[in-house]
Amino acid sequence: MTDSNETPYFLGTVKAIFFENPENLYKIFTIKIKKTNTDWDAKDIVVTGSFGEISEEEEYRFEGQIVDHPKYGKQFQATSYQRSRPNGRKELISFFSSDEFPGIGKKKAEKIVDELGNDAIDKIIKDPHALDFLKLSAEKTQQIIEQISNNHQTEQALYQLNNYGFGPTLSARIYQKYGVQTLKKIQADPYQLVLDVKGVGFKRADELARRLGITGDDPRRIKGALIQMTSSMINETGDTYVDGQELIRRVMGVLRNNSTDDLSKKLVAGLRDLVKNGVLLVEDGNVYQKDLSDSEWSIAQSLKMITDTFKGVSWKEREMKKELKKIEKQFKVKYDDSQEKAIRQSLTHPIFLLTGGPGTGKTTIINAIVAAYAELNDMPLDPNSDDYAIALAAPTGRAAKHMSEATGLPAMTIHRLLGLTGTEDDEYAEPSLDCKLLIIDEMSMVDTKLFKVLITAVQPGTQIVLVGDRDQLPSVGPGQVFADLINSDAFPTTILKNIHRQDENSTIIQLAHDINEGIVVDGIFQNRADRSFINCDSRNVPNVLSQIISKSSERGFDIADVQVLAPMYRGQAGIDNLNYVIQNVVNPMKPKRKEVSMGNVKYRINDKVVYLVNTPEDNVFNGEIGKIVGIILAKENTDHVDQLVIDFDGNEVTLNRKDWTNISLAYCTSIHKSQGSEFEMVILPLVNEESRMLRRNLLYTAVTRAKRLLIMVGDRSTFERSIKDQSSERQTTLKQRIFTTFKIKGPDTPPKETQEQALIDYRLTLDMIMNNAIDPMIGMEHITPQDFLEKK
Numbered sequence: 193m194t195d196s197n198e199t200p201y202f203l204g205t206v207k208a209i210f211f212e213n214p215e216n217l218y219k220i221f222t223i224k225i226k227k228t229n230t231d232w233d234a235k236d237i238v239v240t241g242s243f244g245e246i247s248e249e250e251e252y253r254f255e256g257q258i259v260d261h262p263k264y265g266k267q268f269q270a271t272s273y274q275r276s277r278p279n280g281r282k283e284l285i286s287f288f289s290s291d292e293f294p295g296i297g298k299k300k301a302e303k304i305v306d307e308l309g310n311d312a313i314d315k316i317i318k319d320p321h322a323l324d325f326l327k328l329s330a331e332k333t334q335q336i337i338e339q340i341s342n343n344h345q346t347e348q349a350l351y352q353l354n355n356y357g358f359g360p361t362l363s364a365r366i367y368q369k370y371g372v373q374t375l376k377k378i379q380a381d382p383y384q385l386v387l388d389v390k391g392v393g394f395k396r397a398d399e400l401a402r403r404l405g406i407t408g409d410d411p412r413r414i415k416g417a418l419i420q421m422t423s424s425m426i427n428e429t430g431d432t433y434v435d436g437q438e439l440i441r442r443v444m445g446v447l448r449n450n451s452t453d454d455l456s457k458k459l460v461a462g463l464r465d466l467v468k469n470g471v472l473l474v475e476d477g478n479v480y481q482k483d484l485s486d487s488e489w490s491i492a493q494s495l496k497m498i499t500d501t502f503k504g505v506s507w508k509e510r511e512m513k514k515e516l517k518k519i520e521k522q523f524k525v526k527y528d529d530s531q532e533k534a535i536r537q538s539l540t541h542p543i544f545l546l547t548g549g550p551g552t553g554k555t556t557i558i559n560a561i562v563a564a565y566a567e568l569n570d571m572p573l574d575p576n577s578d579d580y581a582i583a584l585a586a587p588t589g590r591a592a593k594h595m596s597e598a599t600g601l602p603a604m605t606i607h608r609l610l611g612l613t614g615t616e617d618d619e620y621a622e623p624s625l626d627c628k629l630l631i632i633d634e635m636s637m638v639d640t641k642l643f644k645v646l647i648t649a650v651q652p653g654t655q656i657v658l659v660g661d662r663d664q665l666p667s668v669g670p671g672q673v674f675a676d677l678i679n680s681d682a683f684p685t686t687i688l689k690n691i692h693r694q695d696e697n698s699t700i701i702q703l704a705h706d707i708n709e710g711i712v713v714d715g716i717f718q719n720r721a722d723r724s725f726i727n728c729d730s731r732n733v734p735n736v737l738s739q740i741i742s743k744s745s746e747r748g749f750d751i752a753d754v755q756v757l758a759p760m761y762r763g764q765a766g767i768d769n770l771n772y773v774i775q776n777v778v779n780p781m782k783p784k785r786k787e788v789s790m791g792n793v794k795y796r797i798n799d800k801v802v803y804l805v806n807t808p809e810d811n812v813f814n815g816e817i818g819k820i821v822g823i824i825l826a827k828e829n830t831d832h833v834d835q836l837v838i839d840f841d842g843n844e845v846t847l848n849r850k851d852w853t854n855i856s857l858a859y860c861t862s863i864h865k866s867q868g869s870e871f872e873m874v875i876l877p878l879v880n881e882e883s884r885m886l887r888r889n890l891l892y893t894a895v896t897r898a899k900r901l902l903i904m905v906g907d908r909s910t911f912e913r914s915i916k917d918q919s920s921e922r923q924t925t926l927k928q929r930i931f932t933t934f935k936i937k938g939p940d941t942p943p944k945e946t947q948e949q950a951l952i953d954y955r956l957t958l959d960m961i962m963n964n965a966i967d968p969m970i971g972m973e974h975i976t977p978q979d980f981l982e983k984k
């Protein structure tokens with residue numbers, strides 16, 4: 193493609209930037225070509241890549257390669273770029289006399305080049321007195337120097353970030369955060385990156401710090417470890433705070449090799465500093481990430497504001513009675529007592545909570561609420577009408593689709609409703625929600641931070657209905673908002689218990705309810721038309737599963753409708769091994785078939801895969817399941833990289849090898865990931881080795897994913913034990929914040945401890961540890977410090 197062996201480049205002026213992703217700084221734009229060493233013969237080309245700073249009408253030099261995008265055709269994928277420097281006398285004169293340097297005309301520009309020569313720019317950057325001969329005012333001279341240095345610093349920073357080992361995406365993200373201060377900031381405190389830039393963990397910052405000579409018990413290192421450990425522990429448990437003593441013990445484990453006598457003093461000083469700077473917060477001996485703690489408070493305050501500003505309803509009781517009769521007729525249903533109570537409460541209160549297991553009528557009630565609300569408030573149920581003010585939303589795309597199908601009205605993800613991008617910027621978003629009735633489904637999946645953004649967006653006078661199944665697994669992110677709201681007793685709540693789904697052959701729903709009640713009946717292990725139990729130990733699970741899958745495909749089940757769900761990745765009956773085993777049953781390697789590898793995983797055409805991150809620019813989101821429809825080997829394309837083409841429900845996405853870490857095989861997925869989705873057939877292997885993870889809510893969530901068929905595999909005692917194992921609640925303080933804000937006296941609220949007292953306690957613990965009275969590694973025998981450094 194190129195004239196010579198040198199890297200392909202394009203020099204040109206940026207004309208129109210038509211796509212920018214603020215998260216990874218990915219941009220797509222056209223340039224008007226001035227020069228290239230390729231045989232591209234058009235006047236323009238589309239350039240793509242991650243760029244810290246690109247301005248329209250500026251000239252840049254891009255290095256990279258021409259690629260052939262399956263949808264958009266040929267474009268230039270830039271791997272590096274720099275603002276082009278004026279070259280030669282003529283260009284330099286027009287550069288200095290341009291609008292960038294007001295006050296310098298052609299004459300002065302000529303003088304500069306005559307005096308400083310063709311490397312005038314470098315000379316000005318290096319020597320602040322280089323321009324003295326012009327005899328301009330000090331202010332003017334300074335302006336010129338700054339203008340030139342700013343351009344230069346961007347290049348310099350990105351070059352140095354690359355030297356530090358950051359790839360283009362991370363470099364662009366860091367540069368976006370710190371701008372021209374990038375190098376100064378990083379060199380002053382590389383651990384600040386852990387806090388400021390998503391994707392940089394303690395381990396990476398620690399490596400960089402070592403290169404910069406920051407080691408041992410340097411305060412910056414201690415603070416970096418405290419921040420990272422707090423975040424790791426919160427992500428691990430889903431709690432909204434960590435136990436202070438435990439945190440300290442773990443941080444000691446990380447810093448252990450470098451411990452000095454006064455480490456304990458330094459640790460407490462580090463903690464104190466982080467508290468002072470608003471990063472962490474200490475309360476009642478617990479350590480919070482300040483923003484997560486603030487989110488709990490904001491939620492409580494917003495709920496209070498919504499409650500206080502509610503002005504009641506304008507219609508009379510008899511009108512509601514009449515309306516209930518009308519909708520029963522309209523939907524051809526007779527609501528049971530708790531259902532009727534739910535409809536009444538939702539219509540008459542500012543905030544209402546509705547929870548129930550499968551088939552208890554949650555969707556039925558959402559429909560009734562919408563219809564009755566519209567009628568009683570004289571609102572047309574027509575989304576195109578200006579007076580329509582109902583917002584329906586759910587945390588996942590699938591749940592939103594279900595809501596929309598059930599109501600016949602538009603429903604969307606909470607992210608879309610709020611205009612969020614699925615990136616870390618979401619936490620700082622302050623959207624405003626313009627509706628009068630807001631209904632959220634699958635509320636158990638909403639975490640603290642998302643709920644904070646949602647609820648603070650709600651305007652006074654809005655009525656809110658939160659619907660979900662409180663017994664399912666809590667959200668992936670920290671918190672258990674739905675359970676906390678229900679347990680606070682601050683809001684009217686209805687728990688639906690009667691199962692209404694009339695399907696004589698279906699026993700799965702009853703089983704789910706029994707599990708939820710902790711009832712172990714023999715019937716669980718007897719085969720029914722829609723479910724069966726296969727007794728086997730963990731060694732036999734792969735074999736048994738292979739047979740079930742073969743049989744199900746003989747019976748005409750598409751593998752897309754069959755989902756194996758497991759709790760753990762490791763082990764014979766773990767997700768990784770089962771994916772390998774099932775892949776070889778449904779999509780085996782044969783001679784002449786294409787196959788590519790990524791680590792131990794092989795990918796073939798027709799493989800079922802799951803996407804693991806959010807990439808709005810490709811319209812694919814975390815948890816979406818797709819099918820590999822194409823494998824393009826490096827030797828077969830102009831990019832010279834292996835590519836997978838994946839069909840996500842009609843949306844085809846091409847992933848270069850470097851992005852294959854964003855997918856995994858999906859024949860078997862985790863129960864956690866399956867929440868909010870339903871499958872025709874669920875196969876659920878549970879084995880004794882996993883007993884540490886098995887809780888009632890995990891089993892309950894897995895079982896309720898099955899629409900038509902459920903096959904449980906494993907040993908009886910494991911199932912029995914998980915049914916009996918009450919799920920342990922997450923540690924959060926949302927309930928207490930609600931008690932305080934609503935002035936409700938909560939049951940035995942623990943005495944308040946001041947920050948100072950807590951810090952003194954830590955000091956004592958630390959001193960004991962330092963004096964070897966307590967081994968900091970007690971209870972951590974099988975755990976290495978590495979386990980806490982960065983989440984995999």
Ligand SMILES: Nc1ncnc2c1ncn2[C@@H]1O[C@H](COP(=O)(O)OP(=O)(O)OP(=O)(O)O)[C@@H](O)[C@H]1O
Pocket residue numbers: 525526527528531548549550551552553554555556557692693694
């Ligand atoms: N009072 C009722 N009388 C008769 N049928 C009812 C009643 N309430 C609900 N149903 C029916 O029961 C079935 C389950 O109801 P619905 O789908 O609303 O429950 P759900 O709680 O949303 O269940 P899931 O969470 O599993 O979707 C539906 O077919 C619905 O029509």
